[in-house]
Amino acid sequence: MTEKIGGRLIKFGDNVNTDVIIPGRYLVSIDPQELAKHAFEPMGTEVQKRLWSSQVVVGGKNFGCGSAREQAASCLIGCGIKAVVAKSFSRVFFRNCINTGLPAVECSEAAEAALDGGELWIDLEQGMVEVQGESFSFASYPESLKQILEAGGLIPYLAKYVLPQQEALKRHTPELSRR
Amino acid sequence: MGKAFAEKVLARAAGLSDVRPGEIVDVYPDLYMSHMASWRCIRTLEKMGTDKLYDPERIAMVMDHISPARIAKTADDQRLCREFAVRKGINKFYDVEAGIAHVVLMEAGHIRPGMVVIGTDSHSTIYGALGALGTGVGFSEITAAWVTGKLWMKVPESIKVIIEGPLARGTSSKDVMLKLIGDLTADGATYCSVEFHGSYVERLSISDRMTLCNLAMELGAKNAFVRPDEITRSYLGERGVPPGQYTEIHPDPDPVYVKSVTIDGRSLVPQIACPHTVDNVKPIDQVAGTKVNQVFVGSCANAKYEDLVEAARILKGRKIAPGVRLLVSPASKEIVARTVKDGTYSILLEAGALITNPGCSACAGDGGVMADGEVTLSTANRNFQGRMGSYNAEIYLGSPAVAAATAVRGVITDPREFL
Structure with missing residues (x-):
């Protein structure tokens, strides 16, 4: 993960909730592309158009508050968003980002400095955000979360690392597999 | 220094002697x-290429949010769940008639003191x-738990909320919480375990x-x-769960709390959360x-038996204001049965309520939606x-008593006028 991720940013305020990010009526789908069409729909088509041409979402404090819907993260992936940077996140939204492979970076200074429509770049390995010609550091992820992000989310991570081990364990301990 | 509840229960569920925030x-x-x-969990499981479950007895499925199905896609999704539950021997499966x-x-007695429960x-x-630790997660995490039995959790810091009673006339647990949310704001306890005392x-x-x-x-x-206390034990006992079937976990006498907040319920007035955030709270006289x-x-939050009885207390012998719709969605089938039996159901009907089947109903946008420019006073949580x-459209949040008083007058009304 030495490459920087980022690009054009779209900036929102404090307490952006999940019902605004993806309204409940669209949760019948789990397809990120389909969900992307309705991301931020309550804010109107102008906001949506700018979202679709952005690579980074910047939020204020408590970004993603509200429901546990995982689609609040996956709809952003469908929009082509590479990372979310905010002053702070609601806990379920943060988990859903990591678990769907979308980097969520808590960096108050960067979120403050970011200007709507400007550019923002993140170096996950170094724990740095570059925005408006300034660099800001953020606390890097614990190793366990880093592995999930690198695998592209929780399910790919399990399929790649955890399930093969469980299978191997079962092959060597037949009494376990009979339970 | 002692441990707060969350530290003790997570240490237990992680198989560790000690964990720290x-x-x-x-x-x-x-x-x-x-x-x-x-x-979505079942589809994710298929994608993982496995069908081995860690422990089907730990899986609970309830077909709420949209019940019954309104479109064929939802009917198909619900069929998938029904068939999966039968195939996998999932005993804690509750279909569309059950409720929230x-x-x-x-x-049903599935939630017991000292448990760690995750939910979508x-x-x-x-x-x-x-007395259980319950917390929300995404559907991928539930699927992961189905297969591996575990998930990562950050041990939270704890906040102590002390509520002194008895509550002032015309107020309820809902008003206590709206006041607290207004004071602390929507991120006042982010990532924290909130312990209620007093x-x-x-x-x-x-x-x-x-x-x-x-x-x-x-x-x-x-x-x-x-x-957990005698009230908890008696609630569980009535549901066929004797104290021998669970181990209560209590916080130590001297835990470290990051914050301690006191609410004096004796001087509380009815509270209203105004559009469009739950922390936009005002005392009722302002709205x-x-x-x-x-x-x-x-x-x-507020469609339990006691909530419906509270609303009926004000609605008894009265009619709702002309042109206003009063939608009542009991939280469960059991609650419907109790209100039918004791006459609460008839009181609500006679006042002019539309009583739906039990479920999430309008709170999940499942029926009871509003047109442009309309306003709802809701007992929900969002x-x-x-x-x-x-x-x-706009949503105001308040207690069941506020809801009943408001339905009668057609404008947001202080329930103390009826008590």
Whole structure:
């Protein structure tokens, strides 16, 4: 993960909730592309158009508050968003980002400095955000979360690392597999 | 220094002797709840290429949020869940007639003190009402738990909320929580475990404890907690769960709390959360008189038996205002049965209520939606823009008593005028 991720940013305020990010009526789908069409729909088509041409979402404090819907993260992936940077996140939204492979970076200074429509770049390995010609550091992820992000989310991570081990364990301990 | 509830229960579920706030640990939850999201879990499981479940007895599925199905796609999703439950021997499966997942599982005796419960719903904090740690997660995490039995959790810091009672006339657990959310704001407890203490909580019914713990989510809490006591034991006993079937976990006498907040319920007045955030809270006199088109008594926060009885107390012998819709959605089938039996159901009907089947109903946008420019006074836990129909409609939140008084007058009304 030495490459920087980022690009054009779209900036929102404090307490952006999940019902605004993806309204409940669209949760019948789990397809990120389909969900992307309705991301931020309550804010109107102008906001949506700018979202679709952005690579980074910047939020204020408590970004993603509200429901546990995982689609609040996956709809952003469908929009082509590479990372979310905010002053702070609601806990379920943060988990859903990591678990769907979308980097969520808590960096108050960067979120403050970011200007709507400007550019923002993140170096996950170094724990740095570059925005408006300034660099800001953020606390890097614990190793366990880093592995999930690198695998592209929780399910790919399990399929790649955890399930093969469980299978191997079962092959060597037949009494376990009979339970 | 002693340990708070969350540290003790997570250490237990992680198989560790000691955990500290901030530490990330692998926890083995005792129950994994999934609601409408269950079909997404099953599809994710298929994608993982496995069908081996860690422990089917820890899986609970409730077909709420959309019940019954309104479109063929949902009917198909629900069929997938039904068939999966039979195929995999999932005994804790509740179909579309049962009601709201949280309330259904608590009534069925599946939630017990000392448990760690994860759910595909943010209001899983409600399980703290029975002394369990409940917290919301995404559907991928539930699927992961189905297969591996575990998930990562950060050990939260704890906040102590002391509520002194008895409450002032015309107020309830809902008003306590709206006041607290207004004071602390929507991220006042982010990532924290919220413990409720104080003279008010000690004598409180499980129904009111559910309201406290449910709404703690709107402070950003990871979980909420009320110390189990005789009231808890008797609630569980009535549901066929004797004390021998669980181990209570209590906080130590001297834990470290990051924050301690006191609310004096004796001087409380009815509170209203105004559009479009739950922390936009005002005392009722500042919004009284606001015209409403619809009143909704529903949701896992306030559609329990006691809530419907409270609304009926004001609605008895009265009619709702002309042109106003009063939608009542009981939280569970059991609640419907109780209100039918004791006459509460008839009182609501005669007052002019539309009583729906049990379920999430209008709180999940499942019926009872609003047109452009309309206003609803709701007993639910969220008033986000677009949650009940049009993006150009408004939701105010209040207690069941406020809802009933408002339905009678057609404008937001202080329930003390009827008491």
